Structures are given as C-alpha cells and as structure tokens.
Amino acid sequence: MPSMSDNEDLELEALQRQLDDAFETTRPRRGFEDELWLRMQARRPWWNRLRDAASAFAGSIWEAPAVPLGVVAVLLIVVVGVGVLSSALRPNVESPTSLSEGAGSRYQGDQAYFGRLPSPQLHPGLVDHARSPAAAQGPSQPEFLGAADLYFGPANLTWAGTFSSSTIAAPVYRYVEPSADQSKALLGPLASASGMTVSISSSAPELPREPVWTVVASGAAVPSGSDPGVTANTFLAAHNLLPTWPDEVSVQAVGGQARVQFLRGFSLPDGGVAYLVNWNGERYGIEVDISGGRLVATGPLPLGLDEASYRLISNEKAAQLAVSSAPASSAAIQPVPTIRLDRVELVYALAISGGQGYYEPAYLFSGSFQYSGHTFVKRVLVPLVDPSLRSS
C-alpha cells in the first residue's frame, strides 16, 4: 500500500506532466505568428533593411576571392543606389522577388494581412465533359479529355519559355461572404425588378466560385440590335451591372446564338492587368448569352475587396514548382506524354476558405502536345504566394 509520501509524489508527478502538456499545447491563435512577423518587418527602419540587403549581397560574393575589393565596393554602391532610387520612385510597389531575400522582407508594412491563405488550384474533375468540335470529329477520345482539349493527367514536364517580367508585384484581394440581405442590397433595384428573373448564388468553395447574380430577361427587356456586344453592353449599363474592374470583352457568335464575356482583370502595381481564371484556367467574368430574343447574364456580385501584400516566390522557383507539380488528375494518357511548357501568364485565381474568398496571384503555365492526331493543352497553375504563408 503506498504511503502518504508516495501518494504525494505521484500527485506532483501527474501535475508536472499536466503542466508540461499545458505549456506544450498552449500556442497563439492561427495566423498570429505571421501577423506579428509582418508588423515587425514593417517597423524596421529603412536603413536596417538596406544594410541587410548589402550584407546579403556582400556575403554572397565573399567566397569569391578573385573579385577585387574595389569591384565589390563599386557593385555595392550601384546596388544600393539602384535600390534607393527604386524605393524612392516606387514607394508602394514590392521589390523584385528573389529567392535570396530574407523571409518577410517583401511585405508591405502598413497594409492589411489576411493570415495564411488557402491555395488556388485547378479542378479537372469539374471540366465540362462536352467534347470540343475538333475532338468530336476525330477517332475515339479518352473520356477524361474534356472541353477545350485540356489534359490534366501525369506528364513529364519541362519549362522552355520566358517570363515577361523578371519581377512580380501583385497583391492579394479578399472579399467577405455577404449575407442574403447584403447581396440583395448590392444589386439595388434590380433585385426586385419586374419582367426579369433575378437570382443570387452564394460562394461555391468547391469550384471555387464567388457569389454571383444571374438575370434572365426576354421580350422588351432585351435591347434590340444585331451586334451582340452592343446588346450586352446596353443591357448591363441599363441595370448598372457593367464591370467595375478592368475587363476585356470577348464576343463569340454562332448562328443565332452569341456569348459576350467581360473578362475580369485585376490592376497590377506596374500598370498592367492580370486576368482572373477559373478551375480550368479559363478567363471569366460577366457572361451574357443571347439567343432568340432571350438574354441570360451572370456575373460576380460587386463586392468590396480588401488588399494585402504577401511575399511572392521568384520566377525561377515558380518554374521549378510547375515542372515538379503533381498532376491535377490521375487519369493518364499512356505512354505518359512529355510536354514542354512554353507559355506563362500572370493570372489571378480564387480560393475560398472560412467564409472569405481570396483572389491570389498565380502563374498559369501551359504547353501543348499531340495525341491521337489532335492537339491538347496542358495547364499548370502555380500560386505565387510563398508556400510558408499558405495553409494548404
């Protein structure tokens, strides 16, 4: 039978174990670590950042004894000078991506930070299985080859293209899922307009897709005219539905049917535009289908977006990830094709998590190959936000 002292020892040992577990499992909430790191980076004096950059540069060439010190000094002056000038001229633009930079050095100091981000990705299982006209005329086609001749299965990939810019500067945008009442209010009088059917759908994280409005109109509610682009534009303008973001208009017309797309873009700090792509890697935005005096329009709710800067990976790293990425589908062509990815485009892709949607910059790599007499396209989406800042 244990003595009083033995019992006390056992009690204290148990308490110590509980304390060990308690201290081991008590951790700050998710996201706090990165938020705090961001704040710390933001408060660093600029001369410290400059000094670190110079130190890193000097360190990288320290082991090359053949480099005369004078040359090092001149290079340092040039690098530092260019850096200072660049900062002065573009105070709100991120510095060029570089693998050698210290973590967090590319954060924008005073801007919002959304915590770890979900990863956008392609979803080949959601490809429309309708065959493309070209493929439908050919010999038997594997079922996993969906519309637009896309192939998502395993492949031996190489990168043989060039990037249009050596630097990447693209913020992340976020919306918060609106309530039903908020969604209705965003559409204003249209939500209760007569003569048209108006519906609103909330976000669909599995696609993913942001909240969208859909309007079905017919008869007098559809503007007359033979140019589908003008018809669509007139209709959207009349109902205050024209894009509030940069867009590119695409018109496809076959017979009496037409589809007008206002492809959604996001402004980049350098003045350019990166377009939003869906789960197939296709650009999308507002779509207006016109057929036989009937018009169906659908587009994203005009939600307010928050903006934040995140550390992005370099072009080189993105290319490495593209060729080593796991296939988005296991359905494979045999033998496994070898594909040269030779095109790349800076795009935005949506990922939804926790009632919030994130438009994130990504590179969409693509390359084509021949199979069974047809040309197919392989696409690879590489999110650009540093993997350490993503949750999946």
Next chain:
Amino acid sequence: MRADRPSFEDVYRDYLGRIYAYVRAQVGSSADAEDITAQVFMNAYQAYDRFEPRMSTPAAWLFRIARNATLDHFRAHGRRERLRRTIEQQPVHAEDPAGMAEDRMQYRALLAHVAHLSERQRDAISLRHSGLSFEEVGTLMSCSEDAAKMLYHRALKALRDAVAGEARMSDAQHE
C-alpha cells in the same frame, strides 16, 4: 570571426510558441498574452544586434525580455484588477466557443491556477515548464540553482493545493 548567431527569424519561429505559453500562464488572458508576446519580440528584434550568443542562450535571453515585459504589464495595469477582469469576463472554458477537447480545457484551467500563484512561484513554474533548466531559471530569478529548485517545488505544491481546493468546492456545489 563571425559570431555563431542564428538568424532572428529562426529564433522567432523557434520560440514564439514557448514565449506565448509562458506569458499566457502569467496573465491568464489570450488577448493580453498576444499583446505582451508581440512586445517581447519587437523589443528582441531591436536588441538582437546586442545579443551575445557566447554569453547566453537565445532561450535565456528571450525569457528575460518576456519576464520584464510581463512585469511591466502588471505594473502598468495592476495585476489584481487585471486578473479579476480576466476571470469575470473570460471564463477559461468560454474562449473556445466551438468546444475544445476536454484536456485542452483542463490545461486552460490549470494555467489559470498558475496565474493565481504568487509572482515568484508563478515565474518558477512557468519558466521551468517553458523548457528552461533550473540553472537558467535561477539566473533569471536572481537566485541559485538550488534555490530555484526549492522555489519550484513549493510552487508545485501550492498549485496542487489550489487545484484540489477548487475540486472540493466544485464537489460541494454539486451535492
């Protein structure tokens, strides 16, 4: 010759959780713990150039900053008042509305008990269970290693008594 100094980011990533847990046990509130932890690392970041690895481990150096920040916090806000508000407004089991696992709730309750110990007992328990050796605890608390051990064991017994006392009260209320 370059000092063998880890990058500050490595130190930050390695110790953030432990420092937070230490502070959390001191103040009993996750919001205050975040504020103080942030202050600790802000201060550490600014002072990292002066950190001398040959004189101290990163753990001892950071926990000293954390200890000072916690003491400053209590001086500024009044420990008793702070604790009272914390306990009244944030019952330990209400911080996770989704219902955390039972053991997590027990740990929160245990840390709340730690927060009620005397300052030195609280410190001894928190520093020791944050992974510091008795020698490091003693250095931080300005006493010998043996004194730190004794202080720790007295604190452990006081904690056990506090936990047992609450259990007795809870049993009496249910009868």
